[in-house]
Amino acid sequence: xxxxxxxxxxxxxxxxxxxxxxxxxxxxxxxxxxxxxxxxxxxxxxxxxxxxxxxxxxxxxxxxxxxxxxxxxxxxxxxxxxxxxxxxxxxxxxxxxxxxxxxxxxxxxxxxxxxx
Amino acid sequence: xxxxxxxxxxxxxxxxxxxxxxxxxxxxxxxxxxxxxxxxxxxxxxxxxxxxxxxxxxxxxxxxxxxxxxxxxxxxxxxxxxxxxxxxxxxxxxxxxxxxxxxxxxxxxxxxxx
Numbered sequence: 200x201x202x203x204x205x206x207x208x209x210x211x212x213x214x215x216x217x218x219x220x221x222x223x224x225x226x227x228x229x230x231x232x233x234x235x236x237x238x239x240x241x242x243x244x245x246x247x248x249x250x251x252x253x254x255x256x257x258x259x260x261x262x263x264x265x266x267x268x269x270x271x272x273x274x275x276x277x278x279x280x281x282x283x284x285x286x287x288x289x290x291x292x293x294x295x296x297x298x299x300x301x302x303x304x305x306x307x308x309x310x311x312x313x314x315x
Numbered sequence: 316x317x318x319x320x321x322x323x324x325x326x327x328x329x330x331x332x333x334x335x336x337x338x339x340x341x342x343x344x345x346x347x348x349x350x351x352x353x354x355x356x357x358x359x360x361x362x363x364x365x366x367x368x369x370x371x372x373x374x375x376x377x378x379x380x381x382x383x384x385x386x387x388x389x390x391x392x393x394x395x396x397x398x399x400x401x402x403x404x405x406x407x408x409x410x411x412x413x414x415x416x417x418x419x420x421x422x423x424x425x426x427x428x429x
Binding site: 231244303305308 | 350355363419420422
């Protein structure tokens with residue numbers, strides 16, 4: 200049973216436009232959500248996160264929105280650039296997890312292609 | 316700071332052979348993790364460690380063993396490799412702080428079992 204779902208395997212966007220990547224989760228105990236970016240042949244790198252007590256967090260061109268009632272979060276990239284082309288993973292975690300503090304559950308990823 | 320490093324970067328094994336993957340971090344992190352990534356499957360946790368001398372099973376632990384003899388190192392062992400263990404393996408580490416979930420990943424090891 201997937202606790203973190205990224206239902207779009209791929210997304211193609213024109214340079215300069217907005218990219219919106221979506222993520223749904225099922226476990227209401229998750230209290231922290233992260234987005235990771237991964238280029239081919241490299242390890243994932245942290246991009247942005249949000250705590251469950253917030254509904255929005257911004258960092259430059261990247262904004263993450265959290266809708267707790269819908270158990271949904273999204274990553275907005277504005278404006279999109281060709282260098283943003285990568286696989287984006289959504290991840291979620293909660294602290295009091297029977298000793299597994301800090302463990303993250305990852306979605307399957309969405310491959311973003313930004314075309315010049 | 317090198318961050319998280321993994322050795323080797325690539326490896327080809329024959330079925331039944333054994334090997335050890337080494338992960339090292341220089342950030343003084345308490346927590347360390349081993350993941351595997353397969354096409355269309357995302358990152359799945361194999362084993363993790365919350366401190367030196369402690370290890371625990373993750374989502375997909377079968378066929379793997381781990382050891383954390385030193386705080387900075389986390390070893391992943393395959394005793395008898397199987398083709399199903401062909402994958403890209405990532406090591407990660409993080410602080411042990413409530414509310415801090417960010418994990419730092421190594422560059423990965425691509426393993427092929429024939």
